Amino acid sequence: xxxxxxxxxxxxxxxxxxxVNLQSDGWGDIVCALPTLLQLLxxxxxxxxxxxxxxxxxxxxxxxxxxxxxxxxNERMKSHLEESSSSFDRVFSxxxxxxxxxxxxxxxxxxxxxxxxxxxxxxxxxxxIASHHSCPHLKDCLESPKVAVIHPxxxxxxxxxxxxxxxxxxxxxxxxxxxxxRTALIGHERTGLSQELSTLCDFDLVGKTSLLDLxxxxxxxxxxxxxxxxPMHIAQYLGTKSFIVFGATLPTSRILNWNETxxxxxxxxxxxxxxxxxxxxxxxxxxxxxxxxxxxxxxAKLQKAFAYxxxxxxxxxxxxxxxxxxxxxxxxxxxxxxxxVRIAEKASSSQSKKSKNPIKSFTYFLSKHxxxxx
Numbered sequence: 001x002x003x004x005x006x007x008x009x010x011x012x013x014x015x016x017x018x019x020v021n022l023q024s025d026g027w028g029d030i031v032c033a034l035p036t037l038l039q040l041l042x043x044x045x046x047x048x049x050x051x052x053x054x055x056x057x058x059x060x061x062x063x064x065x066x067x068x069x070x071x072x073x074n075e076r077m078k079s080h081l082e083e084s085s086s087s088f089d090r091v092f093s094x095x096x097x098x099x100x101x102x103x104x105x106x107x108x109x110x111x112x113x114x115x116x117x118x119x120x121x122x123x124x125x126x127x128x129i130a131s132h133h134s135c136p137h138l139k140d141c142l143e144s145p146k147v148a149v150i151h152p153x154x155x156x157x158x159x160x161x162x163x164x165x166x167x168x169x170x171x172x173x174x175x176x177x178x179x180x181x182r183t184a185l186i187g188h189e190r191t192g193l194s195q196e197l198s199t200l201c202d203f204d205l206v207g208k209t210s211l212l213d214l215x216x217x218x219x220x221x222x223x224x225x226x227x228x229x230x231p232m233h234i235a236q237y238l239g240t241k242s243f244i245v246f247g248a249t250l251p252t253s254r255i256l257n258w259n260e261t262x263x264x265x266x267x268x269x270x271x272x273x274x275x276x277x278x279x280x281x282x283x284x285x286x287x288x289x290x291x292x293x294x295x296x297x298x299x300a301k302l303q304k305a306f307a308y309x310x311x312x313x314x315x316x317x318x319x320x321x322x323x324x325x326x327x328x329x330x331x332x333x334x335x336x337x338x339x340x341v342r343i344a345e346k347a348s349s350s351q352s353k354k355s356k357n358p359i360k361s362f363t364y365f366l367s368k369h370x371x372x373x374x
Contacts, residue, residue: 016047019080021093023054025158027211028230029094030058031237032106035122036092039115041067047089052077060129060212100276102252119256123237130219130238133212141184141203142220148181149218149235150201151226154192159284161248161274162227164294166194168245171303172225173200179310181223186214186231225306227294228254236261243309245302247293248275248286262309264302266293 018040022030030053040049049068053059056072063070071077080087092113101108110117141147150173154163173183185201186209187193198204209217214231215238218224224235224242228249235242236256243262244251250273251263265272269292275284290296 015087015089016044017088018044018047018049019052019088019091020049021052021077021081021091021095023052023077024094026230027055027058028233029097029105029109030055030061031122031230031233033094033109034061034125034237035106035118036110036113036115037062037068038065038121038125039110039118040090040092040113041065043115044090050080050088052080057211061125064129102250102273102276104256105253106256119237123239126215126234126237127219129212130215133216135213135216137208138205138213138217141182141205141217144182144202146181147203147217147221148176148183148223148225149221149231149240150183150185150197151187151224151229151231152193152197153187153227153229153231159248160286160291161284161293162229163192164227164245164247164297166192166197168297168299168302169197169225170194170200171299172306173197175303175307175310176223176225184217184221186217243306245294245297247272247291248284249273250276262305264297264305266297268298269293 020033020037020040022033024030037049037051040047047067051062051068051070053062053070053072054077059070059072062068071080094109096112097105097109099105103111106119106122107117135142150169152164152166152169154166176183182203183201184203184205185198187206190198190206193206198206205217211230215234218231218235218240219238221235221240224232224240226232226242227245227247232242232244232254236254239257239260241260242257243264244255245264246254247266251265253276255261255263271277271288272293274287286292
């Protein structure tokens with residue numbers, strides 16, 4: 001076996017080409033892949049990287065990088081994928097990522113690509129991009145000394161359990177104003193966005209910013225308030241103080257900068273983090289059918305948590321770790337539940353060779369995971 005590999009390696013002609021396939025439904029995943037791409041360039045100084053990009057609006061992230069060819073046309077991407085085995089020394093694709101994992105997404109992407117995860121590189125790269133970008137239409141906002149960026153992410157309707165109703169943000173924005181912040185509302189569309197929230201914020205920038213603008217804006221901001229989203233990932237890499245509301249996804253898979261991030265979850269629910277609990281293929285639909293994690297939250301508790309976050313020393317590592325311990329406890333519970341389901345399924349299959357009734361299986365799943373009716 002060893003001799004076969006030796007012959008293969010000595011006879012193979014290296015192309016000094018790497019194919020990176022960043023085709024994804026969300027541009028936040030591409031931001032999380034930035035450290036991996038930077039490390040690939042560092043590890044292979046003589047190689048050319050061909051980057052397949054499904055979100056052309058993120059191309060600015062790679063324009064200043066050396067030895068990168070960005071391809072956004074579907075036909076050209078398809079052609080490169082067909083020839084990948086013979087024309088490239090290494091091939092990496094986001095499709096290999098296990099999005100059910102509770103490991104931080106950026107770290108998982110790096111591990112799958114076989115490179116070291118260096119978040120600092122991505123932060124410096126984004127900072128350099130933001131500092132050199134001119135935004136004359138954002139001049140008033142960028143000249144304000146204490147800005148909070150608000151991103152409800154209500155336009156994302158294909159993934160339930162993420163978007164908090166805009167009315168829940170109203171008292172939070174009022175609290176920010178009381179603390180001396182000026183607020184900037186961002187987003188790509190106004191779906192589900194209340195006029196009251198748009199009016200309350202000092203700067204209504206919905207639909208008026210590019211992703212490059214967002215980098216400059218979030219870098220300037222003193223605070224980011226929102227949900228699990230692409231702008232949140234930018235805030236994490238730029239080190240912007242953040243307060244994030246989570247529902248279907250768990251913070252351990254999304255939070256990079258724990259020392260500067262506060263989180264809110266509806267801790268009373270047993271189904272928190274259901275996105276990681278469901279088996280492939282992942283259905284981005286609430287099993288309860290009511291999205292209680294984001295649409296039935298206790299707004300008084302949310303406001304209290306946010307007020308504490310603003311008043312507390314967010315550099316307090318003990319506080320950040322305490323939040324993380326609560327999340328890890330949920331992960332342990334999820335693993336226990338999965339084990340129970342596997343044991344039950346194994347016992348059921350050994351007792352009978354009859355085909356499973358999908359309705360009964362689904363009913364069992366619901367009763368095991370959400371049997372207390374919460």
